Amino acid sequence: MSALNGWAGRVLFVDLTSGELRSEETDRWLPKRIGGIGLGLAILWELVPAGTGALDPENVLVIGVGPLTGTWAPCAGRAVAVSLSPAGYPVEHVGQSSVGGQWPAELKWAGFDAIVIMGRSPTPVFLAIRDGEAKLHDARSLWGRNTFASQQAMQALVGDERAKALVIGPAGEKSGRNAAMIHGTGHALGQCGFGGVAGSKNLKGIIVRGTGQLTTAVSLAEFQPRLREIRRMLALMQSVISADKDGRSRWRARPGLTWAGGDEVVAIGAVDPSDLSRQGHRHHGSDFYMDGLLRDWHVKNSGCTGCVMNCFSTQRGRNLPAGIPEHGESNCVQMQTGWFGRVRNGQIVSRASPETAFTAKQLTDLLGINSYDVWMEIGLLVQLRFGNEGAYFAALDASLRGELLALPWDSIDEGGDQGLRFYQAVYETMRLAEPGADTLGAWLLEATPRAANRFGMFEDLWSGAHGVYTGFEGFSVTYCAHGQRAHYGPEGYGLPAGLHWAVWNRDPNRHEHNGLVSWSGLSWAQKQRVAELHFGDPDAIESPSHAFAIGPPTDSRIALARMLTVRSMLKDSLTLCDWVFPNYCCPIPEREYAGDLALEAELYSAVTGEPISADELDLRAEAMVDLYRAITMRDWNTSDLRGAVGYQGGGRGEDHGGDYRGHDNLAAWYFESETGEPRLDRPEFEQAKTMFYQRMGWHATRGGVTRQKLEALGQPEVADGLAALGLLTP
């Protein structure tokens, strides 16, 4: 057991090359690394040599939970994976991805706080864990099977249908850079291509069953009154006002709303904010997305272990193609992977059908693909076929052109089958692809930027040149940075989001920031009052209606940018839900809708028994941001993460040199527009970066973490490691 409460106490190390399994006490990394991503970063820093590629056996995949996971703390049922990311572009740098559902808490109840996967197995295997015992099993019979069937087969092989599995599908088996790990019928360890990392190690999945129990410093009996108060403060993506007041709010429950897809119609109606027994009825993803396309198939809401919000939509599809399971869960982009509209003369003339949208979602999960990336890739195919007035298509090699032409394009045209055959054909190219081949499917498995590079399109994605084909809605590709499509960056969420996007290694969108700025249902004046109460300045947040007119880098905006960065790290350490924490807003008018930013520290102390203030916990998380930064410097082999004018590159990856091509940069289209539309001001953004670096104690010019900062927060060994690599700027 750990000296701290809340922990199982052991970290499992699995060397797939030798087949050796061993474990270490989690206390080795506590309390300094908090948990979750912190454990992963510390272990990655220790074990992975500089120069390692994401798909090399020397890379490690760490999947860990936090101190709150599996306890009575709300919304902490997540696990976070850390590894070098094959989706990172142009450099396969460190990344992180989280997954919820039943698996993470089950891992801790099974006696382990994290699993470290090392090496490469000579043949396919899966890892089975039950109550402190771990064993590798032969997975050759599972290779090639989809993620749903694989989980069921693993349950049968270990003789426990209640064990929870996290598995890869065919995409991961082919080491796809767009591959995910899937749990249940929709929970995904999606971003960063970690399904490809697992596949490169010949690891089909991890199945766990835990019947153990945890301890908490404060018992639930003692904490229960306070827990009720805390639950009263929580809101899904900060949506504290229902949708009948503001159509954008995620609080969908309103008069007339139902769950209609199950055996009986459940009348939901309006939900009172004070009614905690119906907190999980507020959201309704199938109502919210795609103009409610799948509303009638919504069976019910569901949540991760310990959730009180239940953001997931459990759906049951009808009239689906053969082989597509009718049950599935999803949320957000995952649900919308197959949504598009055919446009003629500026008007939408046909749309994806419910069958198409649901089938695309299911195929994404069955093959084990990151829905975010495949969404962008399908847009890329449309742009390749029709964009730039046919120039991309004309320049394509004959074999790829033939494959592209063979796709059933009539399916997405007006009068077609509303996209069903098109999506099936695209996924089939990936399922059948030979990894490394020069084929459409193989390039799709390489994820968007590398596929775009092969198709001669990446520079246009970066610059925004030649626009987007206007014959469809929903297929546009807007690239942001580090291999990721734009997702609520500075174009909608102002300078703090822009800075966070620039310095982070993957899509860093902070949903609670979205909620604060956009989704809460509050008026703009009320939102600004919340910002004033938290940050002392109503203008710390910027209205998403002012696209690209980001404000000047004021101290409060820099403070909010630090908040987004540090609390992201804290959330992934504890491991809390990104849709709920930090608690910027709450549904209580008497508090002027301002939430409580000290809830994380309060829950941490109550569970672990270590007294700590919110500021102290933030500093501990900030140290991990510094460590993340240090590993990124090692991955890019440079101390110059600003990478502005005259950037020389670091000698690793695919594309380095050139002005504003270093790590801390957004795609050029954010700054320059062919058509003269307003864009970000480059000098102002560079000034903001300088202010942010200074606020973080990083090198003011180059943006790298410094020895002084590393030592100030207790990480001299990291400074020594960077110095040994010649990466510390004096």
Place this chain on the structure above:
Amino acid sequence: VAQSARAAMPEPPTLSLSGVTRRSFIQASAGSLLLVVGGGWLSLGCSGQAPTWRMILSDPALCGACRRCAITCSSLRAGGPGAARGLCDPDRIYQAVSLVNDHWYAATCRMCPELRRGTKLLAPTCVSMCPPGAAQIAQPGHPLYGDSGVRFIDPSKCVGCGACVSTCPYSHPLLFDGKATKCDLCLGRSESPPCVDACPASALHYLDYWTETVPRPFPWDLGGASGDSTAGGSVEG
């Protein structure tokens, strides 16, 4: 033991969601209803004056599988947060449907009635099948359980044979470390138990056994459902 118990276990009966109360149902079919219990056919009749007792019922139409009920139970009654070792494991039904979440619901104890067979009064299977008499019905004025009439297991008498586990038609009792456990409604309290209060989806109901069932229409459903759309369109999350 658990494995063979599962093999012998009948499918959990479908919940009655029709709004018919247990009392009216049983009155209507008194003396003629056939019910499968523990593999044997029993003739069920109303046992006269119905005592007041309560039970917890789970509503599969609402359960979101968050397991807060189980964590709460395990935390308060079994020494710390977990899901499997509380007095009730909502995950138990998961086995029947594997990955499909639609059918999740907590395998609560129904606090089965005593059944009349001719002149003989038969106890619930967990009680009647328990060799050492550890599973019992709390008699009025019980020092721990008062007048609640709960079915409980006395750990000092339990020998861990698993008979209650294998014969319960609702997969409710659990067996760990040589002892069976089951829900005792938190010592037969009259107010709503903590697991019910912990549910964020109103999926657990604390009901009078004889007069109430899973409520339909839903208690919050004032005017019935009608078409409505204030949908948000294409948005990322």
